[in-house]
Amino acid sequence: xxxxxxxxxxxxxxxxxxxxxxxxxxxxxxxxxxxxxxxxxxxxxxxxxxxxxxxxxxxxxxxxxxxxxxxxxxxxxxxxxxxxxxxxxxxxxxxxxxxxxxxxxxxxxxxxxxxxxxxxxxxxxxxxxxxxxxxxxxxxxxxxxxxxxxxxxxxxxxxxxxx
Numbered sequence: 733x734x735x736x737x738x739x740x741x742x743x744x745x746x747x748x749x750x751x752x753x754x755x756x757x758x759x760x761x762x763x764x765x766x767x768x769x770x771x772x773x774x775x776x777x778x779x780x781x782x783x784x785x786x787x788x789x790x791x792x793x794x795x796x797x798x799x800x801x802x803x804x805x806x807x808x809x810x811x812x813x814x815x816x817x818x819x820x821x822x823x824x825x826x827x828x829x830x831x832x833x834x835x836x837x838x839x840x841x842x843x844x845x846x847x848x849x850x851x852x853x854x855x856x857x858x859x860x861x862x863x864x865x866x867x868x869x870x871x872x873x874x875x876x877x878x879x880x881x882x883x884x885x886x887x888x889x890x891x892x893x894x895x
Contacts, residue, residue, distance in 0.1 A: 797826050
Protein backbone atom coordinates (compact mmCIF):
# COMPACT_ATOMS: atom_id res chain seq x y z
CA UNK A 733 0.00 0.00 0.00
CA UNK A 734 1.22 3.45 -0.87
CA UNK A 735 0.50 6.49 1.28
CA UNK A 736 -2.45 8.37 -0.13
CA UNK A 737 -4.11 5.38 -1.82
CA UNK A 738 -7.30 3.84 -0.59
CA UNK A 739 -7.27 0.54 1.28
CA UNK A 740 -7.99 -2.44 -0.96
CA UNK A 741 -9.41 -5.72 0.22
CA UNK A 742 -10.14 -9.03 -1.41
CA UNK A 743 -13.22 -10.71 -0.03
CA UNK A 744 -12.12 -14.14 -1.31
CA UNK A 745 -8.64 -14.31 0.16
CA UNK A 746 -7.56 -14.21 3.77
CA UNK A 747 -3.84 -14.46 4.39
CA UNK A 748 -3.07 -16.81 7.25
CA UNK A 749 0.67 -16.22 7.28
CA UNK A 750 3.72 -17.98 5.95
CA UNK A 751 6.14 -20.57 7.21
CA UNK A 752 9.43 -22.13 6.22
CA UNK A 753 10.24 -25.64 5.00
CA UNK A 754 13.67 -26.97 5.96
CA UNK A 755 14.50 -30.07 3.92
CA UNK A 756 17.50 -32.36 3.97
CA UNK A 757 17.80 -35.46 1.87
CA UNK A 758 20.03 -38.48 1.59
CA UNK A 759 19.81 -39.04 -2.18
CA UNK A 760 21.47 -42.46 -2.42
CA UNK A 761 19.16 -43.90 0.24
CA UNK A 762 16.04 -42.19 -1.07
CA UNK A 763 15.36 -40.51 2.28
CA UNK A 764 14.38 -36.96 3.08
CA UNK A 765 13.85 -35.17 6.38
CA UNK A 766 11.61 -32.15 6.66
CA UNK A 767 10.92 -29.70 9.42
CA UNK A 768 8.35 -26.92 9.24
CA UNK A 769 9.18 -23.73 11.09
CA UNK A 770 7.28 -20.49 11.49
CA UNK A 771 10.43 -18.53 10.57
CA UNK A 772 13.64 -18.86 8.59
CA UNK A 773 16.16 -17.32 10.95
CA UNK A 774 19.76 -18.21 11.75
CA UNK A 775 18.52 -19.71 15.03
CA UNK A 776 15.96 -21.89 13.21
CA UNK A 777 18.62 -23.12 10.78
CA UNK A 778 21.03 -23.89 13.65
CA UNK A 779 18.34 -25.91 15.40
CA UNK A 780 17.60 -27.80 12.18
CA UNK A 781 21.31 -28.66 11.87
CA UNK A 782 21.40 -29.92 15.46
CA UNK A 783 18.24 -31.98 14.79
CA UNK A 784 19.89 -33.61 11.76
CA UNK A 785 23.02 -34.34 13.79
CA UNK A 786 21.50 -35.60 17.02
CA UNK A 787 18.21 -37.13 15.87
CA UNK A 788 18.80 -38.39 12.33
CA UNK A 789 22.52 -39.23 12.21
CA UNK A 790 23.85 -39.49 15.77
CA UNK A 791 26.35 -42.28 14.99
CA UNK A 792 27.71 -40.80 11.76
CA UNK A 793 31.19 -39.29 11.93
CA UNK A 794 30.86 -36.83 9.02
CA UNK A 795 27.82 -35.45 7.18
CA UNK A 796 28.23 -33.73 3.83
CA UNK A 797 25.61 -31.03 3.57
CA UNK A 798 25.10 -29.37 0.19
CA UNK A 799 23.14 -26.15 0.50
CA UNK A 800 22.49 -22.78 -1.02
CA UNK A 801 24.18 -19.54 -0.02
CA UNK A 802 21.50 -18.04 2.21
CA UNK A 803 22.81 -15.64 4.82
CA UNK A 804 21.28 -17.82 7.53
CA UNK A 805 23.31 -20.88 6.44
CA UNK A 806 26.59 -20.16 8.22
CA UNK A 807 28.61 -21.77 10.97
CA UNK A 808 28.31 -18.45 12.78
CA UNK A 809 24.62 -19.23 13.29
CA UNK A 810 25.63 -22.30 15.30
CA UNK A 811 27.86 -20.18 17.54
CA UNK A 812 25.07 -17.62 18.00
CA UNK A 813 22.59 -20.30 19.06
CA UNK A 814 24.75 -22.71 21.09
CA UNK A 815 27.68 -22.64 23.46
CA UNK A 816 31.11 -22.57 21.77
CA UNK A 817 31.69 -26.22 22.67
CA UNK A 818 28.35 -27.35 21.26
CA UNK A 819 28.75 -25.23 18.12
CA UNK A 820 32.23 -26.70 17.54
CA UNK A 821 30.87 -30.23 17.98
CA UNK A 822 28.20 -29.54 15.35
CA UNK A 823 30.66 -27.86 12.96
CA UNK A 824 33.08 -30.78 13.24
CA UNK A 825 30.30 -33.19 12.29
CA UNK A 826 29.61 -31.43 8.97
CA UNK A 827 31.32 -30.77 5.71
CA UNK A 828 29.43 -27.77 4.33
CA UNK A 829 29.31 -27.50 0.53
CA UNK A 830 27.67 -24.43 -0.95
CA UNK A 831 26.10 -24.43 -4.40
CA UNK A 832 27.02 -21.57 -6.75
CA UNK A 833 25.04 -18.37 -6.20
CA UNK A 834 22.77 -19.02 -9.17
CA UNK A 835 23.00 -22.80 -9.05
CA UNK A 836 20.21 -23.89 -6.73
CA UNK A 837 19.25 -26.38 -9.44
CA UNK A 838 22.40 -28.28 -8.43
CA UNK A 839 21.01 -28.79 -4.94
CA UNK A 840 19.04 -32.04 -4.67
CA UNK A 841 17.07 -30.65 -1.71
CA UNK A 842 15.74 -27.99 -4.09
CA UNK A 843 14.62 -30.78 -6.43
CA UNK A 844 12.84 -32.48 -3.52
CA UNK A 845 11.26 -29.17 -2.55
CA UNK A 846 9.95 -28.74 -6.10
CA UNK A 847 8.42 -32.24 -5.95
CA UNK A 848 6.91 -31.49 -2.53
CA UNK A 849 5.44 -28.25 -3.84
CA UNK A 850 3.92 -29.97 -6.87
CA UNK A 851 2.48 -32.90 -4.94
CA UNK A 852 1.51 -31.34 -1.62
CA UNK A 853 0.98 -27.59 -2.01
CA UNK A 854 -1.44 -27.49 -4.93
CA UNK A 855 -4.03 -26.05 -2.61
CA UNK A 856 -4.03 -23.52 0.18
CA UNK A 857 -3.14 -24.84 3.62
CA UNK A 858 -4.71 -22.74 6.35
CA UNK A 859 -2.33 -23.35 9.27
CA UNK A 860 1.18 -24.43 10.18
CA UNK A 861 -0.34 -27.47 11.91
CA UNK A 862 -2.17 -28.56 8.74
CA UNK A 863 0.95 -28.00 6.67
CA UNK A 864 3.10 -29.97 9.10
CA UNK A 865 0.62 -32.89 9.03
CA UNK A 866 0.46 -32.89 5.21
CA UNK A 867 4.23 -32.62 4.79
CA UNK A 868 4.93 -35.41 7.31
CA UNK A 869 2.51 -37.71 5.44
CA UNK A 870 4.22 -36.84 2.13
CA UNK A 871 7.68 -37.38 3.68
CA UNK A 872 6.69 -40.77 5.08
CA UNK A 873 5.19 -41.85 1.74
CA UNK A 874 8.31 -40.79 -0.23
CA UNK A 875 10.66 -42.37 2.31
CA UNK A 876 8.71 -45.65 2.35
CA UNK A 877 8.85 -45.79 -1.46
CA UNK A 878 12.59 -45.06 -1.29
CA UNK A 879 12.03 -42.42 -3.97
CA UNK A 880 15.40 -41.40 -5.37
CA UNK A 881 16.37 -38.51 -7.57
CA UNK A 882 17.64 -39.53 -10.99
CA UNK A 883 20.72 -37.30 -11.10
CA UNK A 884 22.00 -36.94 -14.66
CA UNK A 885 24.33 -33.97 -14.35
CA UNK A 886 27.98 -35.00 -14.86
CA UNK A 887 31.37 -33.35 -14.49
CA UNK A 888 31.61 -33.41 -18.28
CA UNK A 889 28.32 -31.44 -18.47
CA UNK A 890 29.66 -28.94 -15.94
CA UNK A 891 32.61 -28.16 -18.18
CA UNK A 892 30.38 -27.18 -21.12
CA UNK A 893 30.29 -23.42 -21.49
CA UNK A 894 27.15 -22.07 -23.09
CA UNK A 895 27.31 -18.65 -24.70
